[in-house]
Amino acid sequence: MSYHKILTIQDISCVGQCSLTVALPILSAAGQETCILPSAVLSTHTAGFSGYTVRDLTEDIPAITDHWEKEQIQFDAIYTGYLGSTEQIAYVRDIIRRLSAPGALAVVDPAMADNGKLYPAFDAAYVEAMKALAFSADIILPNITEACFLTGMEYREQYDESYIAELLDRLRAAGAKTVVLTGVGYRLGFTGVLVQEGDTRRYYEHRRIEPGSHGTGDVYAAAFVGALLNGKDPYEAAVIAADYTVKCIEATQGDPAHWYGVKFEAALPAYLKMLGK
Numbered sequence: 001m002s003y004h005k006i007l008t009i010q011d012i013s014c015v016g017q018c019s020l021t022v023a024l025p026i027l028s029a030a031g032q033e034t035c036i037l038p039s040a041v042l043s044t045h046t047a048g049f050s051g052y053t054v055r056d057l058t059e060d061i062p063a064i065t066d067h068w069e070k071e072q073i074q075f076d077a078i079y080t081g082y083l084g085s086t087e088q089i090a091y092v093r094d095i096i097r098r099l100s101a102p103g104a105l106a107v108v109d110p111a112m113a114d115n116g117k118l119y120p121a122f123d124a125a126y127v128e129a130m131k132a133l134a135f136s137a138d139i140i141l142p143n144i145t146e147a148c149f150l151t152g153m154e155y156r157e158q159y160d161e162s163y164i165a166e167l168l169d170r171l172r173a174a175g176a177k178t179v180v181l182t183g184v185g186y187r188l189g190f191t192g193v194l195v196q197e198g199d200t201r202r203y204y205e206h207r208r209i210e211p212g213s214h215g216t217g218d219v220y221a222a223a224f225v226g227a228l229l230n231g232k233d234p235y236e237a238a239v240i241a242a243d244y245t246v247k248c249i250e251a252t253q254g255d256p257a258h259w260y261g262v263k264f265e266a267a268l269p270a271y272l273k274m275l276g277k
Ligand code: PXL
Pocket: 011, 013, 018, 019, 042, 044, 045, 046, 047, 082, 111, 119, 214, 215, 216, 217, 218
């Protein structure tokens, strides 16, 4: 049976094709019952728009959690993305403890940074709280910047295989279980993903399309979780998510007005084919 009840916890950026507006349709298309917990409601995402509004929903979370527990609702997987506040991360850990079905999977995308920098809403205390969440999860999907914040390693734009190997070693030493490290490219025109499961590391390289697009990390993580819940192993799921994300970027090329996200909807049929549906 590949029909699972998944809870995804991330913000609603009303406009911007990221977080829940991406995860919910992708996971539903992947055939999964997708329950949501909005961490915050923003008028747009924070990467490129100015003057956006934010309503943090942290204080609603304890009552929602209590209600679900009273109703004996449990989830087969809990997948988190961009969270609204440091305090909220503790609530999310509590949800994972109280509402996971036996054998449930916790997948954490520590969505907090890119290109060497934290997103505007976050600070050092947020990073510390995210470490506790990430290192207790079954699978994490950091980009290189996020992996640096999680390990205290210096961020570099130019790097080689030994730098990436040290980053993965440090994640593992800190307690990370399966790691899907995104945005790892060793040669011009290519990027890829490195999957670490126990002692095994596998790299999948694919075309890099310039300029980079917003929201692709969220598209990638949702497609990864959807593939995983359809019985793919982490490496297979990482490859499918990469191929799908490339198709989303291709579908958006040639439309500079669409700088804020990718047209992930156009590539959903291809994603379903990759899942064997
Ligand atoms: O795509 C990650 C993301 C999600 N949600 C919000 C964001 C961002 C990235 O900037 O601002 C609100």
